[in-house]
Amino acid sequence: MFTILARILKVLNSEASPWQIGWAVALGVIAGILPFGLLTLIILLVVCLFTINLSSFLLVWAFSKALLWLLADRLEQMGWSWGQQDWLLSLLSNSETLQLLHLHHSLTLGAFLLSVIILFPIAWLTTRLVLKYRHVLMPHLNKWKVVQLLKASKLAQVYQRMQ
Amino acid sequence: MIRKSGWLIFLCLLAAIFLLVYVFAGTATRIGLVYGLEKSAGAEVNINKVSIGLFPLSLTIQDLQVTDAKQPEYNVVSFSRANAELELWPALLGYYVISDLTVEQLAYGSERQKPGKVYRGELAEPGEGDFDLASFFAVELPDADELLARANLTAVAKGEQLKQLAQTEQQQVRQLRDQLPSSERLRELEQQIKAITDGDIRDAADLAAKTEQLRQLKDELQKDKQQLELVKQQLQQSRDNLQTAATDFRNATQADWQQLQSYANLADGGLAGISQLLLGDLWAERLQQLYTLYQMVAPYLPEGSRLEEQPEPMELPGRILPLKQQPYPNFWIKNANLSLLIGGGTADVQIQDITAQHDIIDAATRFTLNVQQLPLLQQFSLDGNFAIFEQLQSEVNWQLSGLQLAEQMFGEGATRFGLQQALLNSSGGLNLQGTSLSQQASVILQGPSFSSGDNRYVQQLTQLLNQQAEIPFQLNATGTVSRPSVSVSSPLDRIVANAIMGEAQAKFASYEQDLRSKFNARLPNTADDEQSLLSLLDREQASTEAMGEQIESLLDAQLGDLRDRALDRLRGRIGG
Known part of the structure; x- marks a missing residue:
């Protein structure tokens, strides 16, 4: 638990730009809610090719996998009802590439639609939060006595080790 | 913006995932299979090994045994090796198309080396489900x-x-x-x-x-x-x-x-036929196995033609959208060869086009079995088909002759009697349209030899049975696949009834009168x-x-x- 918290703090205090962290969190969330398949590998490739914060991505991916199990029924129903549209069915029937991405599966389609909707808002929101943390919260926190005490604690030792 | 080592990291991650899957896929599949099968069978399931092959993509299961929950010393089903070759491109698209499936030494009711564990349901009491001869002769009629x-x-x-x-x-x-x-x-x-x-x-x-x-x-x-x-x-x-x-x-x-x-x-002059009592439950149990098949295909049946809603499995939900032209069925075994242990030998069963979406391949599932001169069986041929179009439909015909029956006991205690030897001949046909079943079969026991204990009635019964050169039975079943109504009749019924059931008949007649008067009293x-x-x-x-x-x-x-x-x-x- 301390290790995970330390990792989060490390990323927040690192040189990584807020956008790199923002995209890592957004892509991690959508990799988590999509069933594992070619789409997941494409997201992984994007994360590797661009300077997106890898450790944030992996951490969020692992945690947001639980979201898939929580939302599976609703995503499946959403995908199924969306998937009844004639133009979409024709498109999927005629494109083996889209079938290769498993978009003709109701759950994958539902998860993909949700991913498209939440990708940019999550990236933007996370970026804003990181900026807020670094410019507003961090300087204040550092002045608090309790934080100074904590710095001398086990969490701080773990954090130092990771540095 | 671009990570120079991006491809390298990606390939390393990909290789790690692939390695992880390859190394643990067999074990994970084995654990999953054992868990799933034990859950449905309610008894111990053993699988020796599951391995994944890459070229061609295949899955091999070795030594599978599913314990019979009612008789833990026996398996419901077992085989020594099963191999399924999966077609890669359909698999990438999310369809399971198996080009070849082979199952070796498939057996039903084989004996286990040690009794399996039973997890669900009460263990059947000895003789439970069998015909209770003691109560039959005591003429214990329901109140x-x-x-x-x-x-x-x-x-x-x-x-x-x-x-x-x-x-x-x-x-x-x-x-x-x-x-x-x-x-x-x-x-x-x-x-x-x-x-x-x-x-x-x-x-x-x-x-x-x-x-x-x-x-x-x-x-x-x-x-x-x-x-x-x-x-x-x-x-x-x-x-x-x-x-x-x-x-x-x-x-x-x-x-x-x-x-x-x-x-x-009380039908048929106050006495149910002895053949119904001897064979009725047994035959109904065999037909009940059809319901297992029905449950497997029920999710694929058009809504409204299902017998009942099936419980949802505990896994991620997901359906393939109704595409205008679905390239493959969700699940399709093109060719299956099963070597079935029967009659002291091995019979080869060929099955083509196993799927539940026959409209996509525009063909029915066909199966044939033909064996001759096995140690315990002279001849057995079976052929049939099975398809789901608007509804489930199936037709099966069989011809079996000269099957040597194993020794079998009926009843308990003093009224216990046994079938020592007999040859079984049978022919018949079965038709399934939607959920309605219709089946006719004739079964003949040739040269039966029965043994009995000290009970006077049982001795009379077995003596009479032993005098018969052959005992013919006519088995008919109608109704729904989940609740088939089986009727078994034989010319033997009347002979047995007249010979040894005289006193019982009087009791039945008085009971019928009592029931009728009580019934009439209930009517306004x-x-x-x-x-x-x-x-x-x-x-x-x-x-x-x-x-x-x-x-x-x-x-x-x-x-x-x-x-x-x-x-x-x-x-x-x-x-x-």
């Missing part, structure tokens, strides 16, 4: 009150309805009387008409006045006539209602009695109400008929008389 309580007697409700209807209709019929003109009124009208028609006509003005009076009286009579017609119709309606309710009640009584007879096994007494309504209707209809005739005669008579007399008088005056 009549219990049977009546268990049966859903519709006749009681129908009888109450009839009684209620008879009482209501009686009230209504009595109220109808008030709507009819009273006899006093009719008499008064008759007198008035008589006074007009019998009286003298003095002049033209008098004629006009009397004509007007007659017209008014005629109008009143017409109104009364209309009212009378209305009442007649209502009386007829009451009679029809009574007849319908009485017919419903009698039909329900008949159906309830037949149901009670079947519950008490509708006869009085029904009869009194009928009498009332008869009386009222006769009375309305008479009244109708009276009105008609009044309407007919008065106009003609008056006119004739007026004309005579006019002629007299002109002539005189």
